[in-house]
Amino acid sequence: MRIEKNVSEPRGREYSDSKKNRRRQRMISPVQRLYETCKETFDNCGAGVVPSAEKIERLKEVLDTMAGADVGLRPNMPYFKSTRYDRPPTITYLHLHECDKFSIGIFCLPPSAVIPLHDHPGMTVFSKLLFGEMHIKSYDWVDNLPAEPTTVAKPLDNGLGESTTGIRLAKVKMNSAFRAPCKTSILYPADGGNMHCFKAKTACAVLDVLGPPYCDPEGRHCQYYYDFPFSSISVTEEQKGGYAWLKEREKPDDLTLVGALYKGPKMVK
Template sequence: MMTEKIDRKGNENGELKKKRKRQKIGMSRVQKLYRTCKQVFTNCKPGVVPSPENVELVKSVLDKMTEADVGLRPNMPYFKSTVSDKPPKITYLHLHECDKFSIGIFCLPPKAVIPLHNHPGMTVFSKLLFGKMHIKSYDWADNLLPKSTTPGDCTGLRLAKLKVNSKFKAPCKTSILYPADGGNMHCFTAKTACAVLDVLGPPYCDPDGRHCQYYYDFPFANMSVNDFLVPEEEQSEYAWLKEREKPEDLTVAGALYSGPNLV
């Protein structure tokens, strides 16, 4: 009887381990991303950056993802060029949003542009799933302000330092920006049809003051603003940003996500 009980228990434990292994193997990458984000952002607040270890956890999942992991194909209607004078329509696929983080996908046809905008108090992961894209990003350069000046003077201009101004082609590593570093204000321009998987922690929230602000950017040398001591050889690394209303020609349409389910 004792041997039978031990054998039965051993068999049960073995079956349980096999079941867990099958579940782990069968977990989709997008499900793994959701679970990882849930773990990483649980105790995060606006302006609080996850630990380097937790940032790496999210990045390691995203780095391996492709369009197939979220049920996308480059020949889908979202990515087709249209003959029109208007800028191409961008499609946003909503996967998940809570007060801690959001997951979504921007689908861009060729020449589509997500204008320069900010991410207040957020840590943002952007993974180019397929295609080619140009990314331009800035961080505020308030450290160069004269002591008697506050950010955003009467001209409405505020100095920013260029962080990224490059083309990216999938497959490539995940881009990460932080509340005050890494290119918090960025602009995406689709060189070909492409898709970007975004993780925001925390997401935008107007009542909490985390709304999306858009900007114009002007070369440093084009504006005669005094008291900023930037050496001439470094001036190409800086620009003046000015707040603007959401561009009237920016069209972002929501669509149903049809990839693997999140549980």
């Protein structure tokens, strides 16, 4: 009888613990669930190391269910209103968390605001549109075609002049409009649209998870790019629309990005 008792007691505790865990999962806030899932997803990752497919899917499932209310944001808040009309709207960044493994933040874009074309070196990035409508255009580098153009259609007002030095060929990965609710976008170190640009059609909030985060000392700095049309006598008209030449540039002078205190549901770290 004692043996039966000793066997049955752990099972009872195990059943009770399981119920408590399920109850906790139901009670935990979406932002807390996001933080804990990020910890699991990026635990053994670093620059250029992509989490397993199972972990990526688990984090994507968490992000797919999130909306503005889960982080205390509404489209009528001051973050999403333009206060000046003589320059592009100010974009606000709300910092939720950053460690050496990953970062979590939210970009708040008023209508017509633009996050210029930029890259994410060595990173796996999850972007979730919490509300609003925006256009996303993204590129991946092309490594199996000539590195320099033969004939390039160069806009006269992009600051490039006649020089084609240092430009690199990229393939369009995405060029579409998105309206919330929609699925999470994922990009990888060498695939999925590592260089992308956001243009807000309405007030938008974008929740971003980066693993690992930007880090200048480790070589992961944000590089901005010009993009201009691909033109070569060696490709078809259809191929021309699927490629572009990208050239590194300094951070645009008209980009105003400010930080603000995150005031939504708290995360226990």
